[in-house]
Amino acid sequence: MTVSEASTGSLIPEGRDSLLKSEGFRAFALFMLSLGLFLLFWEVGARSGWFAKGMPTASKTLEEFWWWTTNPFFRNGPNDLGIGWNLLVSLRRVAIGYLLASVVAVPLGILIGISPIAYKAFNPYVQLLKPVSPLAWLPLGLYIFRDSELTGVFIIFISSIWPTLINTAFGVAGVDKDYLDVANTLGASRMRTIFKVIIPAALPNIVSGLRVSMGIAWLVIVAAEMLLGTGLGYFIWNEWNNLYIPNILVAILVIGLVGLLLDNIFAFLEKAVAFGRNS
Amino acid sequence: MSLATMDGAISEEQRSPSAQVSIRNVTKVFPGKKGFFNKLTGKASSNFTAIEEISMEIEPNTFVTIIGPSGCGKSTLLNMIAGLMPITGGDILLNGEPITGPGPDRGMVFQNYALMPWMTVAENIRFAVETVDPKISAKRRDRIIKEHIQLVGLTGAEKKHPHELSGGMRQRVGIARALAINPQILLMDEPFGALDALTRGFLQDEIERIWEQQRKTVIMITHSIEEALLLSDRIVMMTRGPAARVDEILEIPFPRPRNRETIEQYPAYSGLKAEMERHLFRETRAVEEARIGGKK
Numbered sequence: 290m291t292v293s294e295a296s297t298g299s300l301i302p303e304g305r306d307s308l309l310k311s312e313g314f315r316a317f318a319l320f321m322l323s324l325g326l327f328l329l330f331w332e333v334g335a336r337s338g339w340f341a342k343g344m345p346t347a348s349k350t351l352e353e354f355w356w357w358t359t360n361p362f363f364r365n366g367p368n369d370l371g372i373g374w375n376l377l378v379s380l381r382r383v384a385i386g387y388l389l390a391s392v393v394a395v396p397l398g399i400l401i402g403i404s405p406i407a408y409k410a411f412n413p414y415v416q417l418l419k420p421v422s423p424l425a426w427l428p429l430g431l432y433i434f435r436d437s438e439l440t441g442v443f444i445i446f447i448s449s450i451w452p453t454l455i456n457t458a459f460g461v462a463g464v465d466k467d468y469l470d471v472a473n474t475l476g477a478s479r480m481r482t483i484f485k486v487i488i489p490a491a492l493p494n495i496v497s498g499l500r501v502s503m504g505i506a507w508l509v510i511v512a513a514e515m516l517l518g519t520g521l522g523y524f525i526w527n528e529w530n531n532l533y534i535p536n537i538l539v540a541i542l543v544i545g546l547v548g549l550l551l552d553n554i555f556a557f558l559e560k561a562v563a564f565g566r567n568s
Numbered sequence: 569m570s571l572a573t574m575d576g577a578i579s580e581e582q583r584s585p586s587a588q589v590s591i592r593n594v595t596k597v598f599p600g601k602k603g604f605f606n607k608l609t610g611k612a613s614s615n616f617t618a619i620e621e622i623s624m625e626i627e628p629n630t631f632v633t634i635i636g637p638s639g640c641g642k643s644t645l646l647n648m649i650a651g652l653m654p655i656t657g658g659d660i661l662l663n664g665e666p667i668t669g670p671g672p673d674r675g676m677v678f679q680n681y682a683l684m685p686w687m688t689v690a691e692n693i694r695f696a697v698e699t700v701d702p703k704i705s706a707k708r709r710d711r712i713i714k715e716h717i718q719l720v721g722l723t724g725a726e727k728k729h730p731h732e733l734s735g736g737m738r739q740r741v742g743i744a745r746a747l748a749i750n751p752q753i754l755l756m757d758e759p760f761g762a763l764d765a766l767t768r769g770f771l772q773d774e775i776e777r778i779w780e781q782q783r784k785t786v787i788m789i790t791h792s793i794e795e796a797l798l799l800s801d802r803i804v805m806m807t808r809g810p811a812a813r814v815d816e817i818l819e820i821p822f823p824r825p826r827n828r829e830t831i832e833q834y835p836a837y838s839g840l841k842a843e844m845e846r847h848l849f850r851e852t853r854a855v856e857e858a859r860i861g862g863k864k
């Protein structure tokens with residue numbers, strides 16, 4: 290490429306075609322195009338019998354999606370609940386388990402992070418329990434609590450505690466030494482240093498831990514509810530028993546959208562506590 | 569030529585009774601990793617003597633600059649004066665009392681500003697003021713904050729967060745925060761090291777202006793010869809590490825207030841500058857040669 294070409298290239302994106310050239314617009318156009326092609330492929334494929342027998346068409350699925358989202362709250366017995374009720378049940382379980390986990394994980398993480406000895410001493414527990422699949426706790430929960438509701442909350446608690454705990458401890462342990470030196474040279478008390486310096490400094494890490502935990506809680510609840518009754522997970526399980534695939538796809542879409550919304554809330558929170566730091 | 573030189577080690581009779589800071593035969597050794605386990609993992613290392621038997625007396629209301637090649641233990645010395653680092657041997661006295669830890673009688677300005685990113689300009693200064701005096705009245709506290717923001721020329725930026733400020737403005741906040749607790753001594757660890765040349769010049773002029781107003785004792789570390797000559801009453805030149813010592817202490821006799829345009833016209837200026845350049849070149853070259861030799 291010659292120099293003149295390069296310089297004219299950088300001069301062009303001005304004036305009326307700047308909107309068409311902007312990255313955001315082009316990404317959106319590509320997204321819409323790919324979505325259209327995907328739906329077309331799905332529709333044609335389902336009608337021509339390319340996929341498994343009984344696979345619903347795209348139009349049928351969207352029609353069901355529209356019906357379920359416009360009639361979210363109805364009750365015709367335990368196996369025929371509006372998807373809104375199921376969503377609320379799932380959200381309530383997640384909220385209770387997740388809040389309990391956060392209330393334990395954040396202070397514990399701070400305590401562990403402050404002391405290098407505690408950090409080393411408790412790390413093996415965390416590393417051992419973190420990779421355990423949440424569903425492995427299910428029988429244990431059912432045995433201990435003998436109650437599906439409590440077990441659901443327990444599973445959320447035990448699986449969403451680790452990311453917050455690890456990130457909090459990591460953030461607290463890694464607080465910039467300069468900030469601590471400032472507090473030290475001023476003669477700040479230990480408590481003042483912890484509350485005014487260490488916790489705010491570690492807040493971006495704490496919030497990203499909470500974000501990962503929320504993602505995991507939302508992943509886990511659907512799986513756990515398949516075995517519990519009520520909730521979005523049970524909705525899917527129930528439709529599987531009815532062998533009605535469009536509703537399963539509707540539920541997947543609803544779960545994805547709610548997960549996206551929850552994640553966006555935390556992305557916003559992360560931005561709010563970053564103050565120019567990128568983490 | 570008014571070039572007063574002294575031997576590094578100060579003998580008993582040279583100790584000044586009026587000194588505000590007395591550094592007496594101070595040594596800092598960083599312990600190496602020893603023991604069977606470290607030997608087994610190949611992590612064993614020997615003790616590292618950063619500075620050895622350093623002595624100097626600093627009179628009140630003087631501006632002292634410490635200059636030396638990289639890695640000579642300048643920051644170590646400053647951190648020990650600040651009380652952030654324990655002393656291995658010798659004593660550092662502040663008004664005749666040995667330093668045992670950090671305290672609000674010493675204000676510190678950090679190279680990387682060390683402002684709390686989640687606090688605004690005013691909140692950063694407020695944190696310092698309230699930490700030092702938790703029972704201060706709101707009225708007095710706010711007056712101190714306002715005065716010091718004014719002192720460093722940041723009026724109007726009180727509610728900004730550090731990431732919204734330029735490097736030079738951030739360091740102004742750092743200086744305001746250090747002065748707001750009204751310390752006896754201001755410690756500055758390469759305060760302009762991270763700034764571009766132009767901003768550096770602006771801030772040097774600011775420091776000169778503020779120093780004329782307050783005349784606090786200042787101990788500053790720098791790499792810049794011109795900066796040291798512009799600001800200091802005395803320049804301590806350190807030898808290369810390990811086991812760095814004081815090579816020479818220069819008295820800078822130029823009258824104040826000083827000005828960067830006119831300071832070069834004093835006859836002694838070029839001689840002092842040449843002296844410092846010679847020293848720094850010699851020490852830095854020796855550091856590099858030692859490093860090449862060590863790699864073989």
